[in-house]
Amino acid sequence: MKKIFFTLLIFCFSCNSNNQLPNVILILTDDLGYNDVGFNGSTEIFTPNIDGIADNGVLFSEGYVSYPVCGPSRAGLMTGRYQDTFGFGKNPLFTPKDPNMGLPLTEQTMADMLKLSNYRTFAVGKWHLGAHESLRPLKRGFDEFFGFLTGGHRYFPEEWTLADETEVKSQNQAYRTKLLRNDERIEEKEYLTDALSRESVDFIDRNSDKPFFIYLAYNAPHGPLQATKEYLDRYDHIEDKTRKTYAAMVSAVDDGVGDIISKLKEKGIYDNTIIYFLSDNGGRLRGDSDNGELRGKKGNLFEGGIRVPFAMQWPKEINGGQIFDRPIISLDIFATLKELTSPEIKSKNELHGVNLIPYLKGENNNDPHEFLFWRNNFMQNDPKLRIEGSAVRYGDFKFIKNKETDALYNLKKEISEQTNLKSEKNNIYDSLNIKFKKWSKTLMDPIFLGLIANDEYNKLNPDRFTY
Ligand code: CA
Numbered sequence: 001m002k003k004i005f006f007t008l009l010i011f012c013f014s015c016n017s018n019n020q021l022p023n024v025i026l027i028l029t030d031d032l033g034y035n036d037v038g039f040n041g042s043t044e045i046f047t048p049n050i051d052g053i054a055d056n057g058v059l060f061s062e063g064y065v066s067y068p069v070c071g072p073s074r075a076g077l078m079t080g081r082y083q084d085t086f087g088f089g090k091n092p093l094f095t096p097k098d099p100n101m102g103l104p105l106t107e108q109t110m111a112d113m114l115k116l117s118n119y120r121t122f123a124v125g126k127w128h129l130g131a132h133e134s135l136r137p138l139k140r141g142f143d144e145f146f147g148f149l150t151g152g153h154r155y156f157p158e159e160w161t162l163a164d165e166t167e168v169k170s171q172n173q174a175y176r177t178k179l180l181r182n183d184e185r186i187e188e189k190e191y192l193t194d195a196l197s198r199e200s201v202d203f204i205d206r207n208s209d210k211p212f213f214i215y216l217a218y219n220a221p222h223g224p225l226q227a228t229k230e231y232l233d234r235y236d237h238i239e240d241k242t243r244k245t246y247a248a249m250v251s252a253v254d255d256g257v258g259d260i261i262s263k264l265k266e267k268g269i270y271d272n273t274i275i276y277f278l279s280d281n282g283g284r285l286r287g288d289s290d291n292g293e294l295r296g297k298k299g300n301l302f303e304g305g306i307r308v309p310f311a312m313q314w315p316k317e318i319n320g321g322q323i324f325d326r327p328i329i330s331l332d333i334f335a336t337l338k339e340l341t342s343p344e345i346k347s348k349n350e351l352h353g354v355n356l357i358p359y360l361k362g363e364n365n366n367d368p369h370e371f372l373f374w375r376n377n378f379m380q381n382d383p384k385l386r387i388e389g390s391a392v393r394y395g396d397f398k399f400i401k402n403k404e405t406d407a408l409y410n411l412k413k414e415i416s417e418q419t420n421l422k423s424e425k426n427n428i429y430d431s432l433n434i435k436f437k438k439w440s441k442t443l444m445d446p447i448f449l450g451l452i453a454n455d456e457y458n459k460l461n462p463d464r465f466t467y
Helices: 002-019 048-055 070-079 110-115 171-176 192-207 229-235 241-266 331-341 426-440 451-460
Strands: 023-029 058-060 120-126 144-148 212-217 273-279 310-313 322-324 371-377 388-394 397-401 406-410
Touching (some): 023 070, 048 241, 048 310, 070 331, 120 192, 144 192, 241 273, 371 426, 397 426
Parallel strands (some): 058 322, 120 144, 120 212
Antiparallel strands (some): 371 388, 388 397
């Protein structure tokens, strides 16, 4: 009798662990160049831990984000939807008194969705989806938050001289606030990247017995370029100070990834944890980052702006060592996680991504997407000043149109977008042009003024920084 009982107990325990929902760690870097990780070919910057994610899982060589700058790219990632669908077409300003500057409350976040399956959720690092109290992480599906609200931050604790948002008197000063732990401003002593890694490890330590989701949004290697001696010392082979500091900042992220993986292994939950690694947009190319052969950079729709370092691992379910060379997009992360965790529940809004698991398991050999779309909102409020960028990815082809460019490229033949095939393949060009116009009819104009309209916003809101 006793033996049967123990057999049943072991059986039930193993069923339970087999059915356990995977933990999810979504690691987002900021402005990381396509070629600035070892898995995409960097020999200058050392990223052994980040490379391990690709080695033990999948390297997406054609992994895209939905916008070439921080805020809109994050809005797409966090909702699984093209962000212009809900008017998030610009980089938000730091405006803690403005409830309309950020991710609209009509949107369901990835954390909201995972809460439906009782995940414990943690946002760490850069938020940038709204600084108003109604738009902060704890109001958007996260149980815990550690980080800062605006689009960037200084990295050294001694520079965090402002107690809270009420002491911020201009956009750039927001980089100097003390960090938030949930709703409390705290005294922090560590280099920012190290602090974000430490908090992620601690969260894993406290939550390893139930499914969790960590959205770890490092602001590295976004400016200002600041690194500690510990990391700078690894790069004696780089003479240029800008490049060296940038490389050191990437190394700090890599060490954090290593610490997280060690903790997962220590807790026995490594195999059933999905880890994503990507950047929110391409490198800036200001002497810091390297986009390799890709044309363009942060801010534009050439590959260098939107194709990013992108990898994922899930040892329990997905074979390692894969290179997936068909186009996928950050929006697929939401769709994938939803299908894994709550397939029976209808999502609040229409999703624009695809569940990639069948493709990664070899159960579906088609392209995940027939088309991918981008719209770049350079425009000011005056429609006469509107300069709109558009791009469509279709199979091997890329349609791109903006102020300087009107082209069709074959990316499989030429990754660097040089040879314009518009005349030669006019039928494809025309059909993608029409396809873009049709898609753009589903979009909204930006619902708030962005970073480049700082002065205009201040004129319209003279009490922006008064409390
Ligand atoms: Ca960015």
